[in-house]
Amino acid sequence: MRGRQLSRAAICLMTAATAASTTACGSGGEAAVRPPAPPAGDVAAHRDGDEQAARKAALDAYSGYLAASRTASRRSDPHAPELSRFLADPLLTRVRVAIRETKEHGAMRIGTLTSDPTVTAVSLDSVPATVEIQDCLDATGYRLVYVKDRRVVPGSAGKRYLATATATRYPDGRWLINSGAAHRDQPC
Incomplete structure (x- = not known):
């Protein structure tokens, strides 16, 4: 009989000790509180949304860059x-010099x-984050003319061609176009 009482006492002490240690780990000021990890589907949806x-x-x-450069031109x-x-350097300086x-x-x-732009790549993990854009620009109705008489400048006839640009997210959260190229030798 005495053996049973000791084993019951031992079981009670172990249970009490286990409960106390579990409570102590979770209630102390130094314990790290971690929110539950979102389900994998939520992470993918958040990433897709970003x-x-x-x-x-x-x-x-x-x-905005195209509209602003047309207006400024x-x-x-x-x-x-x-x-x-809409623009950041070095493209901002190149556009200003051309104008x-x-x-x-x-x-x-x-x-x-x-x-008719399309996004070809998104890199949110790079520092800074970037988005690559490809466009088919149609400049057949966009003319370089003399200011005096509005005559078309010889050799400036427009055509359809490929253009590429990079948008970069800046520390203030704005996305600005900071590089671009017109590939006039590549029709689209």
Whole structure:
């Protein structure tokens, strides 16, 4: 009988000790509280949502860049404030120099530039995050003309060609186009 009482006492002590240690680990100030890990589907959905948001922001910046550069070119204003809303260096400086040089030669751009951009790559893990854009620009209705008489500058006829650009997310959260190239030798 005494043996049973000792084993019951031992079981009670072990149970009490186990309960006390479990409670102590979870209630102390030094214990790390971790939220439950989201299900794998939630992580993928969040990642997909971030990627879609980046695509949209990059395409918005690209469209803004094209519109701002057309407006600045039409006004022959290389320092148009809307340029810096959508562009960052080194592309911002290249666009400003091109507009200034066109102005110095007595010319300006008029007409319509048609764009059909698509995102070709999204890299949210790179520092900074980037989105690559490919576009088929139709410049057949976009003319370089002399300011004086609006005659078309010889050799400046537009055509359809491939263009590429990179949108980069800056520390303030804005997506800006900071590099781009017109591949006039590659029709689309």
